[in-house]
Amino acid sequence: MSDGPTFRDELVAAGVLVPTACDGIYGRSSVYEDIVAGLEGLVNATAASEESASYQFPPVMPRSVLEQSGYLSSFPDMIGSVSIFRGDNADHKRLIEVAQSGGEWTSFLEAADVSLCPAVCHPLYPTLRGTLPEGGRRYDVSGWCFRREPSLDPARMQSFRQHDLVYVGDAERARQHRDRWLQLGADILGSLGLVVETVVANDPFFGRVGRILAENQRSETLKYEIVTPINSEENPTAIASANCHLDHFGEPFGIVTAAGEVAHSCCFGFGLDRITLALLRAHGLSPADWPAAARDRLWP
Amino acid sequence: MSDGPTFRDELVAAGVLVPTACDGIYGRSSVYEDIVAGLEGLVNATAASEESASYQFPPVMPRSVLEQSGYLSSFPDMIGSVSIFRGDNADHKRLIEVAQSGGEWTSFLEAADVSLCPAVCHPLYPTLRGTLPEGGRRYDVSGWCFRREPSLDPARMQSFRQHDLVYVGDAERARQHRDRWLQLGADILGSLGLVVETVVANDPFFGRVGRILAENQRSETLKYEIVTPINSEENPTAIASANCHLDHFGEPFGIVTAAGEVAHSCCFGFGLDRITLALLRAHGLSPADWPAAARDRLWP
Numbered sequence: 001m002s003d004g005p006t007f008r009d010e011l012v013a014a015g016v017l018v019p020t021a022c023d024g025i026y027g028r029s030s031v032y033e034d035i036v037a038g039l040e041g042l043v044n045a046t047a048a049s050e051e052s053a054s055y056q057f058p059p060v061m062p063r064s065v066l067e068q069s070g071y072l073s074s075f076p077d078m079i080g081s082v083s084i085f086r087g088d089n090a091d092h093k094r095l096i097e098v099a100q101s102g103g104e105w106t107s108f109l110e111a112a113d114v115s116l117c118p119a120v121c122h123p124l125y126p127t128l129r130g131t132l133p134e135g136g137r138r139y140d141v142s143g144w145c146f147r148r149e150p151s152l153d154p155a156r157m158q159s160f161r162q163h164d165l166v167y168v169g170d171a172e173r174a175r176q177h178r179d180r181w182l183q184l185g186a187d188i189l190g191s192l193g194l195v196v197e198t199v200v201a202n203d204p205f206f207g208r209v210g211r212i213l214a215e216n217q218r219s220e221t222l223k224y225e226i227v228t229p230i231n232s233e234e235n236p237t238a239i240a241s242a243n244c245h246l247d248h249f250g251e252p253f254g255i256v257t258a259a260g261e262v263a264h265s266c267c268f269g270f271g272l273d274r275i276t277l278a279l280l281r282a283h284g285l286s287p288a289d290w291p292a293a294a295r296d297r298l299w300p
Numbered sequence: 301m302s303d304g305p306t307f308r309d310e311l312v313a314a315g316v317l318v319p320t321a322c323d324g325i326y327g328r329s330s331v332y333e334d335i336v337a338g339l340e341g342l343v344n345a346t347a348a349s350e351e352s353a354s355y356q357f358p359p360v361m362p363r364s365v366l367e368q369s370g371y372l373s374s375f376p377d378m379i380g381s382v383s384i385f386r387g388d389n390a391d392h393k394r395l396i397e398v399a400q401s402g403g404e405w406t407s408f409l410e411a412a413d414v415s416l417c418p419a420v421c422h423p424l425y426p427t428l429r430g431t432l433p434e435g436g437r438r439y440d441v442s443g444w445c446f447r448r449e450p451s452l453d454p455a456r457m458q459s460f461r462q463h464d465l466v467y468v469g470d471a472e473r474a475r476q477h478r479d480r481w482l483q484l485g486a487d488i489l490g491s492l493g494l495v496v497e498t499v500v501a502n503d504p505f506f507g508r509v510g511r512i513l514a515e516n517q518r519s520e521t522l523k524y525e526i527v528t529p530i531n532s533e534e535n536p537t538a539i540a541s542a543n544c545h546l547d548h549f550g551e552p553f554g555i556v557t558a559a560g561e562v563a564h565s566c567c568f569g570f571g572l573d574r575i576t577l578a579l580l581r582a583h584g585l586s587p588a589d590w591p592a593a594a595r596d597r598l599w600p
Contacts, residue, residue, distance in 0.1 A: 015353075018355060018427050019427075020361060020362050020423060020426065020427070021362035021364055021365075021413070021426065022361075022362045022413055022414055025358055025360060025361065025362065025414070026358070027355040027356065027357050027358075027423065027424070027427065027441075028355060028356040028357075028358075029353075029354065029355060030354035030355075032356075033354070033356050053315075053329075054329065054330035054333070055318060055327040055328060055329060055330075056327065056328045056332075056333050057327050057328075058325055058326070058327075058328075058444065058457075058459035058460075059359035059360075059416075059444050059446075059459060060322075060325060060359075060380075060416070060446060060458065060459050061320060061322075061325065062320050062321035062322045062325065064321055065321075067399055067405075072395075072396070072399060072405070073396055073399075076385040076387075076392050076395060077384075077385055077386070079384065079385060080360075080382040080383070080384060080412070080414070081382070081383045081384075081406055081409055082380040082381070082382060082383075082416065082446075083380070083381045083382075083383050083406075083411070084377075084379065084380060084381075084448045085376040085377055085379060086377070087376075088507075089507045089508055092376050092506060092507055095372075095376060096372070096373055099367055099372060099373075104411070105367075105372070106381055106383075106411035109381055109411075111383070111404070111406035111409075112380070112448065113321070113322055114322055114325070114380070114458070116359075116360070116382065123320060123327065124327070126320065126321065127318050127319075127320070127327065141327075144358065144359050144444060146359075146360060146382075148384045148412065157358075158360065158414065159358035159359060159360050160358075206392060207389045207392055208389055
């Protein structure tokens, strides 16, 4: 182990990330945001070559989506559910007394019908209920995600952005879309000067049953990740992933192909914050000094 | 009352907003997002004329900020606190059984140290603890906010974006910043072809005590709003606001001027989603057909 400053220390010292009282929740400087904007532009330009409907989803979504998508079942330890206050003046008075004495005032709250969004394509599926056009449909969705993983690793944020390229339709086209974007994504990331590798991967399913789900996911090669070193050469970080969902979303959300079958779906997700961090790690904290090839791609 | 489609109906029918199971939580189309991006560019260009530090804050923040900022005390009915699951395999099994039988599974959750961000300048203040440089400092902050106000009025979203121009320093410069941006903001909005009016306003403080706070805020003209018709000519909607906080944030967050006094602060906030809706209302749902003057400003 080195005794020098960590990458996080360097990012904070340079003012690129502003830490808060919660690990994994940071303000981002304009240097950082200009990189994110450049990435969004590059992904949008690539996505523009295919017909897709583009949406920004907000950071919160109906809580029912957590249940229907299976996320609550598979990743309960990652969720964020939103609680609210619906009391009257007297309740409020007691809440404030508890808060001022340092007590747990959240006992006065109740669960709302809202949760944080764990993956930016999840709020899309309930809006697709019904029959898809012939050939299925492509979507291009962006937004903030939350996963409850407090960490000092800057690449493991609780609140981060994804840009997902989604296909919903028949099984064969779904896998083709996944494989094509896996290649397109690796090309884009490589063109920015990142040393990337594509590897078979699994999601961090919860608990004992989760271990079996993870093994199945790997043996069926349903998930690939594009990884690159951020905090360590030995344990590179996933900065993008390509996922075959089979009918995991089509079934609960009632999405049907033109041929009348339960729709399959897949998505390729760019981890915008992790790619930004990988670029800062690879090229340094001063984008003005980055290789011209990367600069020209991000800020044409 | 008219029997025709509402503005919300029109936005949804045109696919500009995608409704979800929760009122006030919408997906946004690329038509909508291009307007937001144009607004951000216009505000950034104006802000670039003054030296300010620019940050994007994530949609969640430390829950302690809700307490220290006084938001919990003044607007308890607006907050969103985040709950998480920290149980083991057995707890998870019971949670899923309850969820599958349609029960209230959130009883298995506990409050995290995280809440949704109610106003984008709030996470800034705790990062400023200490002594400011001579003359104070300007900040330019953007991000997603949450307020628990489910509504069918598209201009009253639960999840929306703000872009705030903040000054922290001495009382006189704070008021000057507020007044200057109030004029700049009205000029920007007017230049987009919106018919705007600047009015004295108050925040929706909670309960009986809140009524007094609101009256004080108005009599001291601490808050102005820039309003324009969105859903009604008689009750125009606030699309931007200018606020003198006095030492409301300087005091609890320990922010001190170079002269050793508790810092005052103020901010001017653009409501990016409401301005976008106001433009769609004023100029129609097809930005390609908007007046050239507005188009040239948004997409130079």
